[in-house]
Amino acid sequence: MHHTPAALPTVVIGAGPVGLAAAARLVERGIEPLVLEAGAAAGSAVREWSHVRLFSTWAEVVDPAAEKLLAPTGWVKPDGAAYPTGGDWATAYLQPLADVLGDKVRFGATVTGVSRQGRDRVVDAARERQPFTVLVRNTDGGEERILARAVIDASGTWSTPGPIGGDGLPALGERASGEHVSYRVPDLNDPAVRARYAGKRTAVIGSGASAFTALASLADLAREAAGTHAVWVLRRGISGATFGGGEADQLPARGALGLAAKAAVDEGYADAVTGFRTDTVEKSGARLVLIAEDGRRLDPVDEVIVLTGFRPDLSFLGELRLGLDDRLQAPLALAPLIDPNQHSCGTVYPHGVKELSHPEQDVYLVGMKSYGRAPTFLAMTGYEQVRSVAAALAGDHEAAERVELTLPETGVCGGAGLFDDPADAQAPGRAPQVPGGAEEAGGCCGTPSAC
Template structure:
């Protein structure tokens, strides 16, 4: 196909063959629109496979997209037990890979998108802009390059490749790069012999306050029970309040609530020490090669052997620079979505379902979906992404009524108040947001741990 091919005859390019990208393709197929999914990795769900050892806090019933299931059904595929909790590896192997296989040649692997623009129009040019197809530049794993044309672009590339740095100002802390061989930005797989040897019997600092940090704390606590000398220093940029450990029993996703309680147990049982109000400015090395985190106010922590930085993710917008995107100045999410997810002012723990209206940009025909749509905001659920792409596919097919219809109810976390408020300890207890923060329940049996995204 060429630049002169009518837009309606061009495929809709989907960037990323993860859960949301493949769901987008399924919805497009159901609408009679031809998708072309471009995945940088070698397999479906390549990013998900990086945390294959982590168990989701959502059940199978909550992480299978309805349109995808319809596409899979004729092949004899049967959804696993809806009440069971898959690991990332389960999700990739038992759902994402079969879905990619059904889509067949519509999915290309080893295809990295290096740029998206309008044919013959850079970001500056207005003339006849919306009549031009999108150009998508691709670099394949074997070094080949290609330019193809698209009628629309759905970016579901996620944020996994761009984790947040340690520094409290959003930049790498001084010494962070130099200590890279002792810093991980992923939840470790402690069943892996190399990872086990890396953390067993050693002191580790975990930086972060979300579900991934809870997972790491709980897993390191389990390791401490088996390997003497294992200890964790948990570094939080804010103070501890009733909502620090999530919604607990008030969370409508029980496994997500239990995950926070498992992290609390790690602290209560002495496997981890919590250091609050600590915004890391530097990481210094001792003469024996250990690491000393130093805060902006000059506090220095005891040396640790390893650091696990779980400070969130951010979108890679580098290959979208020639498009006219409407992004929030704080979150780097679409401006229509930002007020719903801004942790400075939000929330009661959930975001009402949204779709094409909130995800549209000045550049018509391009949409950021899934984790990418949340920019730097946390607490994304797969169900949210499935609703996003259902709405966008309907809009691309000209079915505006379906695009604007809400077809999803999301579970609440049971947590209220924004992260901005939580930076001030005295504000934590006073702020109820739109509802009151729950008291921390008693510790119970830990339920499945989570990736933080589902």
């Protein structure tokens, strides 16, 4: 059967902050979106860090096109100066937005492959005239193919956290030790989680905001539960920048997070081990021993929290012709702008379709996924990305190339943060960043998802 690509929907993978913003922008442009979400609700990844409070205010994490869709429904925009938790973001914004989009969003739909109809990645003939074919597995185990005029992958990186191993591979014994290894910042307000770490010795691996959060949280627990102690395992050394900008940080919440982690070490609730690149996780009775590449062995621990960043899942895009940087796994034109060796928060200028394009026409990786393994992603950056992409798909190339976003000078880095007291929710205080990003800095939106 012949299909006219223009009559087909644009498939958006992921109903997180940037995926739903993409759908809102497409609707604004008169293009039919179809959002495919593996989870059972909007912001499924965001909900997994519902206890974390963002560095960003509500004013910075609501997309303008989405707000226009929501306004006629009687939706009440939250106080723009307040700092939402991940749970707030999902329930007060993302789910209402998905509800407004209605049958344009499908839940329980996992994308397992994307290609061109009748063309694998090798075949050139009439390739760009063929619609995309999106292979989907539904919750009942059934499969279907959906044809699309374009594909916007906003699936984030939350599902693929980095491993313990210093070489980017799982450490020997890491998988076998799974019941005592976690790749998320613990919610110590959950009694079961609290019991897991109370009175225990826990290794925290990573040097970004997520690690800061875990250290500070465990220090709070140690003040109440005797015997609780953290071992902070860093692959690099400690320098003046290790704990961030502190009181000099233009984002007070981010600075406070680093200072809280520093206090955990200074007050003796955590020990720092530097230059330690884990090679092996060895069982010692009911406990675990971390062994470095250089042979050093740490004293046994009861639990390990691994916060070494995230990476994109590219497995279902294997039949597409993507142009990705060989280090960051980000689009080639974008990668030099976000290389963590060269840039920090706020140094990446707003970008759009030009930097996000691939050899395969009309396919775009957006949001946290577009940054590959690079950290420091902003929700606002993702919203600008999809505004530009939607304009390009509508043929409005002038708007697609125009920059409509001004970023704060310091940016808003990601990472996971502390769950601050409800009384502090209206002010930065200890308000943290969003989970995601690399070991060195964290990234927002693991969607990932955004800050």
